[in-house]
Amino acid sequence: MPAGSGSPRPAPTWLAFVLLFGASLSLQGYRCLDGDQAYRLPLLLHSQTPSLYADDPFVRAFDAFNPHRGYLALLDYPSRLVGLPAALFLLYAITFAITCVGLRRLAEASWPGWGGWAGVLTVALVLLADAGNIGTNHLFEPMLLDRLIGFGLGWVALSGFVRGESGLLGAGLIGLAGLVHPSVGMQLGLLLGAGGTAGLFWPGRLGVSRARAAIGLGALAAALVPTVLLQAPQKAALFDGLDPETFRLLSFRVQGPQHMLPHLWRGMQWLSWFGYVLLAGLTLASEGRPLSAPRLRLATLLGVLLLGLGTAWVAIEVIEDPRITIFQPFRMATIARGICLVVISGRVLRLGQAGGRPGTLRAILLAAGLGSDGSMVVAVLAELAWTLGERLRSARLGAFAGAPVLAAGLAYLFRHDPDGGHLPLLAGIVLGIVLERARSRWTFPGWTLGRAVRLSALAFAVPALAMIAAIAPPSGPGWLRSAREALISRCRFGESPIDDVERLALWARSHTPPDARFIGPPGPKTFRLWSRRALAFNRAGSPYDASGLADWARRFADHVGFDGDPASFARSYLDDRHALERRYQQMSDADRAALARRQGAGYVLAAAPPDEQAPEAGSPLELLRVDGRYAIYRVRGMPDVLADRSQTEGDLRRSR
Structure with missing residues (x-):
């Protein structure tokens, strides 16, 4: 650019990638300390502090195959x-x-x-x-x-x-x-x-x-x-410990x-x-x-x-x-x-370069179709029809060759697609029409440095607000609390709990002994990581090697009151997984206390009692903390439970 020309300075294309990063954080979100991280990061924490999770069955299973x-x-x-x-x-x-x-x-x-x-x-x-x-x-x-x-x-x-x-x-x-x-x-x-x-x-x-x-x-x-x-x-450990059919199951x-x-x-x-x-x-x-x-x-x-x-x-x-x-x-x-x-x-x-309503529409539909399986299939079929239409002698006919396919596909998705695949395609059609009309009337602004910086800053608005929400006090009017939770749910950059299990896990970290072991419902993933406490079993946290899988399956069966070998349990799980997992919450206090003792645990994560009432007199569980739908209980006689843990583990190993 000649000096003194006064023309805006063009922006480098790498700023477009910065904009895309911000847009992905704002629109798709950012997650940490949950999902797959919830059962991999405990392995890291244990390697850094060996006393942490020293007695966790899942974490220690990775000593054999990791x-x-x-x-x-x-x-x-x-x-x-x-x-x-x-x-x-x-x-x-x-x-x-x-x-x-x-x-x-x-x-x-x-x-x-x-x-x-x-x-x-x-x-x-x-x-x-x-x-x-x-x-x-x-x-x-x-x-x-x-x-x-x-x-x-x-x-x-x-x-x-x-x-x-x-x-x-x-x-x-x-x-x-x-x-x-x-x-x-x-x-x-x-x-x-x-x-x-x-x-x-x-x-x-x-x-x-x-x-x-x-x-x-x-x-x-x-x-x-x-x-x-x-x-x-580690190869030998992968398949050693189960027969091939049970391992497959x-x-x-x-x-x-x-x-x-x-x-x-x-x-x-x-x-x-x-x-x-x-x-x-x-x-x-x-x-x-x-x-x-x-x-x-x-x-x-x-x-x-x-x-x-x-x-x-x-x-x-x-x-x-x-x-x-x-x-x-x-x-x-x-x-x-x-x-x-x-x-x-x-x-x-x-x-997009070809321009005209058909070209712009086709380009946008191909991008919009990537959002779901149904929309992708319809977008590809419509594009195939348009491509074949280009071979026709009539340019006008070719330009609209994909329209009937697109219309039929939208009708099918509207009636049959549970993912709502017609919505991104309809949005793409509207956007294509608007863009083509705008392009015919105005010249689109160039990719200048100032414009790129402003757009990039706007793209990072949601993650920036989420960071502010994470350090803001959780008190305030209801709408403010809801907005704070929504922002943190969209982009979580730290230990900001967003559900009952995570809040209880943080409480457990500061109110239970470092060597405490819990039992809990099979489903929730995050309790082990957020509490920094051993968890006897979690469905999502399963080892890969055969011996670890066998132990995991036995603990799973014990948590849902299933009596049978691992192969029978696997078949029952495949028949009705949700009914099987509901058995944990349907247990009585006495059954859960007995389960905790068998698993060498002194604490229980389970459904909260109705109206936060304390367990009945003589219950083997002592209510410690309630948060929403879940609560933490202590098994009465907990010191005895912990003292007997080594004996319990020995009994479990002998039962395998």
Whole structure:
């Protein structure tokens, strides 16, 4: 820009990623200290302070098999330095940045004519993409998880392959991913290795030399050696302790069916996932031949993924191989979605550039369709109809070819889709019409530095207000308390409880002995982490190895009064899980006190008594604290219970 021209200074595209980060925090939220973190972070706290959770059955089960050691080591130093919540958010922001770098590099290599904006659009589409979530691993989630870090490192590594760079950096990143999340790292390594092997066989077509491909493969193998060495000694513990059929029932059907068993995923999920692949294939086909080397390398990765996932489906559903199933290969279906979105971003950009009501509408509908499975299927079918319509001789007919498909799809979703998939599509139609009319009348403002800074600040409004709400006193008018809780529920950056269980857990942390053990209802996840106290059992907190699973299943059965072996219990759970779990709350005080003694616990988390009445005279439970729907009780004769814990544990072990 010439000096003194007075023109506004253009903003760098990286500010668009800052804006997207703020928008994702405001619209999708940010969570910490709950969900999957609620049963992984106790492992970190125990490693930092061995006396904490020293007697927790779940935490100690990971002494035998723990694939999270690298992730916990990554969290260790930052959490000691700035505290656990701050460390979680810091690493979350870094993970977002790494993900943006990888996706931007992929998009720029695939669509070089669009510069950095192809990457911005790709990241935006990834943040929107909830549809087609087979395997239930999201492309990006509102909380820090080890697999999210692994995916971020993987995007950068894959971008190096697509750009034809040396494989040394990619190999190192895959090695780091393997340390943080062994399964994700190994699967990404297999994908990158398959791409490198293709380079050995077809160096000319893929635009890589055989020497570079061989060096990359060697570096990749070396980078994964530490992961193999760390996990190999634990391999024997994984299946030792249960017969194969019971292990399948507990691990695959009870513990994690949503991640492991493809036949349990809904048909609409599968259709929407294939919609990504169809759109990506359609986009690449429309680019003509020959494909550029980066696009061909990207298509090679997608082809390898489709072949690998098809093979994995056979191994899981036909052969029923437990080792393949527990490896969770359908995590790579998430990577396939991401690669498809890199390709689809070029289509959306082209449609948006074409302008006119049909082009703008089609571009927005493709983005809006990512919100749910049903909307994705309808958006893809409508886009397919429009694409076929472009081949008609009549331009007017072609422009409206997708309208009947879109109308029929909206009618179907309105009547049959429980997720309300018609709503984002209707919103997209309205937005498309408004934008096209606005574009025909006005010139859209440019991406200037001042405007980018103001928009970014606005995007961070909700997380900023949530931080203020977290330090504000919880007292005040009802509307103020409701607003405070809503903000914290949307973006929680620290130990700000938002439900009865979390509030009781904080009370227990300061009012019960550090070595106290609790029993509680099977469902709520957060009590163990928030209380810093041992919990005899929680359904969500289950080990991975066979011996740990067997112990977990016996404790589960004991908590719901089920008499039978683990295999029978698993079948009963699958028949009616909710009825089984309700048995805990239906127990009498005497039954819960007896359960606590069998589990070596001195405290009970259970439903609050009616109108906060104290238990009946002679009850074995003493009411200590009530908060909303739940209460904490002490087992009368608690010192005796604690003294007898070692004997109780010995009895439990002998009963196995």
